[in-house]
Amino acid sequence: MSSGSPVLSIGALEVGVRRRRGSQAIVRGVSLSVAAGEKVGIVGESGSGKSLTMLAVLGLLPPGLDILAGRVEFAGEDLTKAAPVRLRQIRGAGVAMVYQDPMRSLNPLLRVGYQIVEALRAHGYDARDARRRTTEVLGMVGLADVERVSGSFPHELSGGMLQRAMIAMALAASPKLLIADEPTTALDVTIQQQILELVASLQAQTGMAVVWVSHDLGVVAQLVDRVAVMYAGRIVELATTRRIFQRPSHPYTAALLGSLPRPGTQHRGTLQQIGGRPPDPASAEQGCPFRPRCKYATERCAAEPVLSVRGAEQQAACWLEPGSWST
Numbered sequence: 001m002s003s004g005s006p007v008l009s010i011g012a013l014e015v016g017v018r019r020r021r022g023s024q025a026i027v028r029g030v031s032l033s034v035a036a037g038e039k040v041g042i043v044g045e046s047g048s049g050k051s052l053t054m055l056a057v058l059g060l061l062p063p064g065l066d067i068l069a070g071r072v073e074f075a076g077e078d079l080t081k082a083a084p085v086r087l088r089q090i091r092g093a094g095v096a097m098v099y100q101d102p103m104r105s106l107n108p109l110l111r112v113g114y115q116i117v118e119a120l121r122a123h124g125y126d127a128r129d130a131r132r133r134t135t136e137v138l139g140m141v142g143l144a145d146v147e148r149v150s151g152s153f154p155h156e157l158s159g160g161m162l163q164r165a166m167i168a169m170a171l172a173a174s175p176k177l178l179i180a181d182e183p184t185t186a187l188d189v190t191i192q193q194q195i196l197e198l199v200a201s202l203q204a205q206t207g208m209a210v211v212w213v214s215h216d217l218g219v220v221a222q223l224v225d226r227v228a229v230m231y232a233g234r235i236v237e238l239a240t241t242r243r244i245f246q247r248p249s250h251p252y253t254a255a256l257l258g259s260l261p262r263p264g265t266q267h268r269g270t271l272q273q274i275g276g277r278p279p280d281p282a283s284a285e286q287g288c289p290f291r292p293r294c295k296y297a298t299e300r301c302a303a304e305p306v307l308s309v310r311g312a313e314q315q316a317a318c319w320l321e322p323g324s325w326s327t
């Protein structure tokens with residue numbers, strides 16, 4: 001794991017709908033630091049608040065949603081107070097994001113190479129350097145025929161090639177942090193694996209930090225040093241990948257591990273095997289949010305536990321004593 005001052009520091013972040021009376025939080029009290037060069041995974045079921053947390057970091061929340069409280073610091077600068085022009089500078093050159101849907105980054109009407117050149121020019125590259133760098137990054141992401149890809153419109157490329165082109169665009173201005181929000185979910189398994197290996201090798205070459213968002217703990221485990229498990233808008237466990245697999249400290253993490261395919265089988269378990277459904281993170285229900293699905297719940301769980309230290313490299317939000325339950 002890398003040390004040193006964090007490239008990203010999120011503190012007590014609340015995201016939700018701002019109302020004059022009683023704002024409604026969806027992301028609740030999320031704190032997470034990512035060191036320079038570190039790889040961190042954010043894992044949780046659909047609707048747990050993974051994307052909203054990351055969109056809040058970049059100042060890209062959808063209309064109607066706001067940062068209600070907390071701070072987001074990038075290289076020591078508070079982004080919640082940054083002007084829009086400053087946020088635009090940081091996006092791309094400081095923090096870049098790749099999405100599940102490449103068309104969120106790529107304009108369908110413009111050739112791929114042109115889009116990367118223009119993105120670089122917006123970050124101060126002159127035309128010649130922008131063209132040189134575009135060819136370089138399209139090569140870095142393993143696209144064989146760089147000239148052809150560069151001159152193509154997005155719809156002329158396959159899903160896997162599009163993902164590579166989007167990653168090339170994200171890497172172009174050498175960000176210190178890459179946020180990958182489920183970029184492989186829509187791809188078939190072989191291409192998914194290729195993209196995972198690509199990001200891992202680019203991370204090793206460039207030394208950038210990576211936040212990898214996924215609903216699949218198995219995918220994330222291949223890539224990251226630490227994992228934050230999200231449930232109903234909160235981080236319920238934060239630990240090194242090794243600790244998460246050796247000794248999960250939250251029943252939800254244990255259930256996620258239980259839904260992973262066994263070695264040697266093709267079967268991919270789903271989180272539905274946990275039983276029940278995740279709550280709406282905006283619900284005003286009191287107590288531990290996992291309580292309705294938790295087989296260890298007691299009366300104490302009517303109060304919500306906070307994230308607390310469970311060992312050298314592990315924090316969890318659960319009332320159970322470490323070691324008092326088995327998975």
Ligand SMILES: Nc1ncnc2c1ncn2[C@@H]1O[C@H](COP(=O)(O)OP(=O)(O)OP(=O)(O)O)[C@@H](O)[C@H]1O
Binds near residue numbers: 047048053282
């Ligand atoms: N624009 C919006 N307005 C109101 N609520 C929203 C909006 N976007 C998302 N939400 C709600 O916020 C919650 C968290 O959404 P988010 O997209 O962060 O989940 P996620 O963990 O990324 O899920 P997925 O794995 O499906 O991408 C969800 O319950 C969703 O319904």
Ligand code: SF4
Binds near residue numbers: 251290296298318
């Ligand atoms: S606090 Fe209680 S309900 Fe929540 S995960 Fe722990 S044991 Fe289960």
Ligand SMILES: [Mg+2]
Binds near residue numbers: 051052181
């Ligand atoms: Mg999402």
